Amino acid sequence: MTMGIASDPEVSAIVAEDVRKAERTDxxxxxxxxxxxxxxxxxxxxxxxxxxPNFRSFDNAATILVAAAPPMLIALGMTFVxxxxxxxxxxxxxxxxxxxxAAWASQYGILAAFALPLxxxxxxxLANGLLIAYTRMAPFIVTLAALLGARGLMRAISSEGSETYxxxxxxxxxxxxxxxxxxxxxxxxxxxxxVAGMVVLARTRFGHSVYAVGGSEDAAGLxxxxxxxxxxxxxxxxxxxxxxxxxxxxxxxxxxxxxLGTGMELDAIAAVVIGGTLLTGGAGTIAGTIAGxxxxxxxxxxxxxVGNVNSNWQQVISGAFLALVVVAQTYLVRLRRVT
Amino acid sequence: xxxxxxxxxxxxxxxxRALDQVSFTLQPGEVHALVGENGAGKSTLIKVxxxxxxxxxxxxxxxxxxxxxxxxMDAQRAGISTIYQEVNLVPxxxxxxxxxxxxxxxxxxxxxxxxxxxxARAILxxxxxxxxxxxxxxxLALGAQQMVALARxxxxxxxxxxxxxxTSSLEPREVQTLFGVIRDLHSRGIGIxxxxxxxxxxxxxxxxxxxxxxxxxxxxxxxxxxxxIRLVSLMLGRDMAEVRREGATAxxxxxxxxxxxxxxxxxxxxxxxxxLHDVTFDVRPGEVVGLGGLLGAGRSETIKAIxxxxxxxxxxxxxxxxxxxxxxxxxxxxxxxxxxxxxxxAEGIIPGLSVRENIAxxxxxxLSRFGFVSDRKVDEVVDRYMKRLQIKASGPDQVVxxxxxxNQQKVLLARLLATGPKVLLLDEPTRGIDVGxxxxxQSLIDELAAEGLGVVLVSSDAEELVEGxxxxxxxxxxxxxxxxxxxxxxxxxxxxxxxTEATREH
Numbered sequence: 106m107t108m109g110i111a112s113d114p115e116v117s118a119i120v121a122e123d124v125r126k127a128e129r130t131d132x133x134x135x136x137x138x139x140x141x142x143x144x145x146x147x148x149x150x151x152x153x154x155x156x157x158p159n160f161r162s163f164d165n166a167a168t169i170l171v172a173a174a175p176p177m178l179i180a181l182g183m184t185f186v187x188x189x190x191x192x193x194x195x196x197x198x199x200x201x202x203x204x205x206x207a208a209w210a211s212q213y214g215i216l217a218a219f220a221l222p223l224x225x226x227x228x229x230x231l232a233n234g235l236l237i238a239y240t241r242m243a244p245f246i247v248t249l250a251a252l253l254g255a256r257g258l259m260r261a262i263s264s265e266g267s268e269t270y271x272x273x274x275x276x277x278x279x280x281x282x283x284x285x286x287x288x289x290x291x292x293x294x295x296x297x298x299x300v301a302g303m304v305v306l307a308r309t310r311f312g313h314s315v316y317a318v319g320g321s322e323d324a325a326g327l328x329x330x331x332x333x334x335x336x337x338x339x340x341x342x343x344x345x346x347x348x349x350x351x352x353x354x355x356x357x358x359x360x361x362x363x364x365l366g367t368g369m370e371l372d373a374i375a376a377v378v379i380g381g382t383l384l385t386g387g388a389g390t391i392a393g394t395i396a397g398x399x400x401x402x403x404x405x406x407x408x409x410x411v412g413n414v415n416s417n418w419q420q421v422i423s424g425a426f427l428a429l430v431v432v433a434q435t436y437l438v439r440l441r442r443v444t
Numbered sequence: 445x446x447x448x449x450x451x452x453x454x455x456x457x458x459x460x461r462a463l464d465q466v467s468f469t470l471q472p473g474e475v476h477a478l479v480g481e482n483g484a485g486k487s488t489l490i491k492v493x494x495x496x497x498x499x500x501x502x503x504x505x506x507x508x509x510x511x512x513x514x515x516x517m518d519a520q521r522a523g524i525s526t527i528y529q530e531v532n533l534v535p536x537x538x539x540x541x542x543x544x545x546x547x548x549x550x551x552x553x554x555x556x557x558x559x560x561x562x563x564a565r566a567i568l569x570x571x572x573x574x575x576x577x578x579x580x581x582x583x584l585a586l587g588a589q590q591m592v593a594l595a596r597x598x599x600x601x602x603x604x605x606x607x608x609x610x611t612s613s614l615e616p617r618e619v620q621t622l623f624g625v626i627r628d629l630h631s632r633g634i635g636i637x638x639x640x641x642x643x644x645x646x647x648x649x650x651x652x653x654x655x656x657x658x659x660x661x662x663x664x665x666x667x668x669x670x671x672x673i674r675l676v677s678l679m680l681g682r683d684m685a686e687v688r689r690e691g692a693t694a695x696x697x698x699x700x701x702x703x704x705x706x707x708x709x710x711x712x713x714x715x716x717x718x719x720l721h722d723v724t725f726d727v728r729p730g731e732v733v734g735l736g737g738l739l740g741a742g743r744s745e746t747i748k749a750i751x752x753x754x755x756x757x758x759x760x761x762x763x764x765x766x767x768x769x770x771x772x773x774x775x776x777x778x779x780x781x782x783x784x785x786x787x788x789x790a791e792g793i794i795p796g797l798s799v800r801e802n803i804a805x806x807x808x809x810x811l812s813r814f815g816f817v818s819d820r821k822v823d824e825v826v827d828r829y830m831k832r833l834q835i836k837a838s839g840p841d842q843v844v845x846x847x848x849x850x851n852q853q854k855v856l857l858a859r860l861l862a863t864g865p866k867v868l869l870l871d872e873p874t875r876g877i878d879v880g881x882x883x884x885x886q887s888l889i890d891e892l893a894a895e896g897l898g899v900v901l902v903s904s905d906a907e908e909l910v911e912g913x914x915x916x917x918x919x920x921x922x923x924x925x926x927x928x929x930x931x932x933x934x935x936x937x938x939x940x941x942x943x944t945e946a947t948r949e950h
Binding site: 313319 | 516517520521532533534535536537541542545546548550553554555557580596
């Protein structure tokens with residue numbers, strides 16, 4: 106079809122100039138938004154390399170990765186949830202619950218050790234999703250209820266948290282402690298899932314629906330996006346990943362430790378937001394989340410290296426960092442809108 | 445064969461007949477203007493056509509089949525797409541993603557981004573959009589965003605496209621692009637329902653017109669056969685030949701303004717992108733100046749801009765001789781400007797609070813010392829205004845949400861007056877309130893002017909505007925096109941000024 110639009114060369118020149126300017130600003134802002142966490146991670150890592158000889162070692166890098174594996178899984182699920190504009194506070198509880206269930210079920214073999222936590226945590230995620238999508242209750246409240254419920258469930262099956270189930274299955278324990286190319290199995294597993302997550306988010310209709318729902322729920326609905334279904338799925342995904350994170354942690358520790366996971370949901374949220382995902386939904390990447398998780402991990406690692414510093418400083422630094430990122434995000438988003 | 449037929453459709457809301465046996469027909473390839481003032485039923489009709497509302501009576505026939513759409517998605521799947529005023533796309537997603545959301549080209553189960561972007565570029569070139577399709581949609585100009593919405597609608601095989609005030613936020617250049625696209629759709633047999641208040645545009649682009657008023661069909665037919673002045677009078681509901689019913693409102697009719705006095709409000713060359721162009725007028729103490737014009741002419745925007753609640757690109761405002769630079773709501777109040785917003789429920793009263801609390805809101809800064817509020821002083825103020833405005837409530841502690849519309853409006857006015865304003869800006873002060881309260885509000889406006897306040901009045905009720913105002917400044921598309929004074933202040937003059945053909949320089 107031909108329409109003879111923008112045929113006036115003078116007008117098109119002015120338009121083109123405007124467009125170029127806007128595009129440049131947008132590109133720069135977009136890059137900072139997406140890659141900011143990565144840039145900071147690199148800077149911090151470089152400083153650490155120069156200052157702490159121990160940081161350099163391959164072992165230390167492997168340690169950071171192994172420590173970051175469960176938080177990475179939780180943050181992966183959280184990225185999906187937050188991009189839809191939601192929040193999932195239940196993941197810390199699901200993480201402990203998953204660990205306890207995995208340790209208990211390991212007496213029936215490695216498959217059971219995975220299947221049980223995934224089934225239970227997935228079901229709780231499903232309940233979260235259904236309530237949020239169909240009754241339009243606030244995700245904050247629904248998942249807060251799940252946080253309390255899942256923690257209660259965990260305490261109920263572990264005699265008030267005093268009974269620690271030991272992992273009975275050797276294969277399962279090997280998975281927690283063994284390594285391939287000197288990098289723990291669980292790191293490979295998490296890496297594979299992260300890559301899968303990236304493909305799903307960026308290259309499938311479901312992934313695009315996740316962005317659309319978070320970007321504008323009403324518009325998404327009018328454009329034919331299955332809004333409710335998308336919401337349900339992200340909470341199921343988040344629950345499954347939290348349960349899995351608990352399971353691999355139990356495999357590593359050799360038991361279902363009941364005193365973990367408090368505040369893990371908040372660490373995950375922090376990592377996701379530091380990674381450039383908007384807390385209001387609609388934008389974010391998994392690559393950013395990886396950088397966010399690793400950044401928090403590296404800060405923790407450095408504080409351990411310094412030795413005589415109280416480890417609580419890690420939280421102070423992470424907190425300050427988070428505040429900084431949120432302020433920068435707000436500013437960047439505004440900058441982008443104005444153009 | 446008609447594309448879309450609306451036959452005797454009615455829609456009833458509690459207390460209102462929003463649509464009363466409305467009928468019209470859309471032919472393939474026809475650009476059909478749907479016009480009417482606020483509350484005429486246009487939005488309701490569109491919502492019935494797009495499945496947001498279910499009609500309470502009558503039939504909608506689409507492609508010769510009776511249809512009833514349960515949701516907007518049903519309508520869209522059948523081929524009826526709507527381009528809303530606020531673009532209904534996802535601003536944070538890329539242009540290409542918005543265009544293809546839900547129908548992305550895929551390869552091996554994964555979205556083929558390269559092909560998607562390539563196709564998006566090709567499609568959008570036809571719509572005059574040359575932006576990088578990978579950019580977030582929200583970073584494009586509104587006009588371009590609207591083109592993307594339109595391209596998406598056409599892409600999903602729309603046979604009917606409904607455009608709700610598509611040009612209200614467009615640059616003149618973008619308007620021309622849009623018209624190019626509309627002509628193309630027209631030649632492809634797509635039917636377009638075009639809602640706009642810009643008469644020039646209607647006569648440029650539309651073939652047929654349907655006029656609604658108070659939920660009823662008042663005219664439908666070829667647009668070219670309908671004179672502008674006739675169109676305006678049909679919309680506003682004033683037959684030119686009809687004898688004016690003098691005294692139908694409670695306004696005294698006597699001019700109160702002193703022509704010689706220095707203006708209490710001087711407004712000079714207000715400009716706001718697309719909405720206001722060099723709007724200039726004066727209000728003298730004791731004078732009621734009406735702002736006339738159709739919906740979207742810039743009346744509410746002018747009022748909001750003076751009150752600091754609407755963005756201005758340039759312009760000077762003087763209140764009582766003092767420059768009100770960069771107005772914000774707080775500064776405007778401090779300068780003595782009180783604004784009664786058009787939508788009192790959304791922007792005015794706080795329904796959950798009591799009459800006393802609502803009135804006291806505006807005066808709290810004045811009545812408090814070191815952050816503490818003197819209850820006694822608040823009681824005095826509340827009592828004074830409840831009496832003065834004859835607010836009918838069980839007492840100052842009654843919740844405002846439980847009052848009638850008229851009394852809610854009075855509470856709002858009380859709050860404005862309690863700030864001791866010099867200028868009162870009223871946007872549709874009598875809309876949605878019963879006849880008795882209406883008369884009371886009207887005579888109150890007269891009284892206030894008589895006491896020396898400068899009043900700016902916006903009303904879609906032509907009669908109210910003419911009888912209430914000493915002068916009427918007529919706006920069209922954000923431009924002052926005339927001022928009616930003295931004997932000219934009549935509905936006939938108002939309508940003919942609105943209807944005069946624009947000589948647009950841009």
